[in-house]
Amino acid sequence: xxxxxxxxxxFILAALAAVIVLRPLRGGAAANDRPSPGTLGLSLNVPxxxxxxxxxxxxxxxxxxxxxxxxxxxxxxxxxxxQSRYFxxxxxxxxxxxxxxxxxxxxxxxxxxxxxxxxxxxxRRLSTQFxxxxxxxxxxxxxxxxxxxxxxxxxxxxxxxxxxxxxAKERKP
Amino acid sequence: xxxxxxxxxxLSLQPRPTRVYGDIHLGMAAAxxxxxxxxxxxxxxxxxxxxxxxYYDDPAIFTQTxxxxxxxxxxxxxxxxxxxxxxxxxxVRTIQYGLSGSYFYVRVDYAGTIPxxxxxxxxxxxGRQSTSFIMDTDNNNLTGAxxxxxxxxxxxxxxxxxxxxxxxxxxxxxxxxxxxxxxTNDAHVYSGTLPGExxxxxxxxxxxxARFNISGLGAYFPRGTTVDVGSWSEAESNGYHHFAFDxxxxxxxAIPP
Numbered sequence: 001x002x003x004x005x006x007x008x009x010x011f012i013l014a015a016l017a018a019v020i021v022l023r024p025l026r027g028g029a030a031a032n033d034r035p036s037p038g039t040l041g042l043s044l045n046v047p048x049x050x051x052x053x054x055x056x057x058x059x060x061x062x063x064x065x066x067x068x069x070x071x072x073x074x075x076x077x078x079x080x081x082x083q084s085r086y087f088x089x090x091x092x093x094x095x096x097x098x099x100x101x102x103x104x105x106x107x108x109x110x111x112x113x114x115x116x117x118x119x120x121x122x123x124r125r126l127s128t129q130f131x132x133x134x135x136x137x138x139x140x141x142x143x144x145x146x147x148x149x150x151x152x153x154x155x156x157x158x159x160x161x162x163x164x165x166x167x168a169k170e171r172k173p
Numbered sequence: 174x175x176x177x178x179x180x181x182x183x184l185s186l187q188p189r190p191t192r193v194y195g196d197i198h199l200g201m202a203a204a205x206x207x208x209x210x211x212x213x214x215x216x217x218x219x220x221x222x223x224x225x226x227x228y229y230d231d232p233a234i235f236t237q238t239x240x241x242x243x244x245x246x247x248x249x250x251x252x253x254x255x256x257x258x259x260x261x262x263x264x265v266r267t268i269q270y271g272l273s274g275s276y277f278y279v280r281v282d283y284a285g286t287i288p289x290x291x292x293x294x295x296x297x298x299x300g301r302q303s304t305s306f307i308m309d310t311d312n313n314n315l316t317g318a319x320x321x322x323x324x325x326x327x328x329x330x331x332x333x334x335x336x337x338x339x340x341x342x343x344x345x346x347x348x349x350x351x352x353x354x355x356x357t358n359d360a361h362v363y364s365g366t367l368p369g370e371x372x373x374x375x376x377x378x379x380x381x382x383a384r385f386n387i388s389g390l391g392a393y394f395p396r397g398t399t400v401d402v403g404s405w406s407e408a409e410s411n412g413y414h415h416f417a418f419d420x421x422x423x424x425x426x427a428i429p430p
Contacts, residue, residue, distance in 0.1 A: 046200050066202035071209055073202045098205045102213040104289050104377045109208070111201055135201060137208040146219050148212040152204035153197040 039165035045158035109139035217377035235269035249415035260417035261285035290342030297410035303338030318355035349383035
């Protein structure tokens with residue numbers, strides 16, 4: 001496994017996320033706070049935005065969009081939360097539509113990913129999350145009749161602001 | 174759970190000698206960008222398998238450089254769209270040329286990447302492009318043919334014409350070629366033809382390199398003489414033979430002995 005170009009920056013962000021997610025709380029929100037059903041939030045991820053909706057306390061959905069150099073990724077993530085004393089661990093999957101323009105190719109594609117990570121509330125309506133997992137990406141270029149299927153490891157880092165519906169509430173571990 | 178998370182994070186960032194998966198990326202968009210790079214490489218390989226073998230030629234061969242300003246488009250006098258089309262793929266930046274043994278080498282660098290398949294531009298489908306390189310080998314404007322008019326000035330006395338044409342996405346391709354000995358002023362009437370060879374570049378790249386064995390050209394390649402040289406590039410679409418046109422300034426070349 002090779003670490004991609006720019007991984008130093010990514011590593012710093014990931015490490016920062018891990019520290020924030022895993023550090024013990026000092027006041028503010030409780031460590032195992034979680035949004036109640038119906039909560040709606042905005043997510044600022046690297047490098048894009050998303051809208052999060054909690055269907056139940058355990059399940060949430062996120063519509064997200066990201067861009068990176070003539071590549072636009074838009075899709076849906078689903079989360080399944082678990083209980084923990086220090087943060088909110090979760091796992092989930094995502095499916096994305098990709099529109100891209102390369103040096104000699106352009107077209108569309110799909111991505112499907114699995115991930116596991118954690119979310120931590122550092123304020124009543126603010127949280128940060130980090131997750132990581134494999135993603136299968138399929139791209140095709142009809143003009144040249146070439147396609148590529150590749151599995152990449154994708155880390156996700158985002159900050160969430162929950163503004164509608166039930167706010168974070170404390171639960172007993 | 175906290176320990177499990179730390180272990181998972183550490184494992185995900187641990188470099189491994191065997192490459193089972195791809196790279197690690199921050200965000201799906203970054204991963205998709207990497208996949209696009211792989212697709213580009215695959216497309217280049219696919220195009221290369223049809224068209225081009227990439228030979229290596231010593232850059233020192235190219236002893237002369239003709240610089241062409243960026244964006245100096247011109248509307249051709251015939252078979253052209255109503256207005257100028259800025260088609261970067263044929264916007265010549267430099268033309269380099271030189272000799273190695275009995276071969277005359279030409280390298281053309283463009284502002285854009287040569288497509289690997291026909292592409293849609295301004296409502297047209299562009300399927301081919303070519304760069305022409307011409308010489309007045311006897312320094313006589315009254316012999317040979319006339320080159321393309323550029324900026325209202327016509328290159329007179331073209332004695333040999335080198336054509337570097339590239340087809341986008343075709344299963345065949347035209348080899349570079351040279352036409353010479355024009356008995357009239359018509360550039361389409363000639364009695365001599367010399368096939369050339371593609372060396373590298375082509376579809377998926379921003380340049381082409383071709384070479385011609387000039388050992389049999391005699392007076393049409395007068396070594397040790399200074400000659401006028403000129404060039405232009407053009408693209409052809411389904412609607413216009415001269416879809417886009419980029420002239421290059423004429424200059425002189427002291428051909429090495």
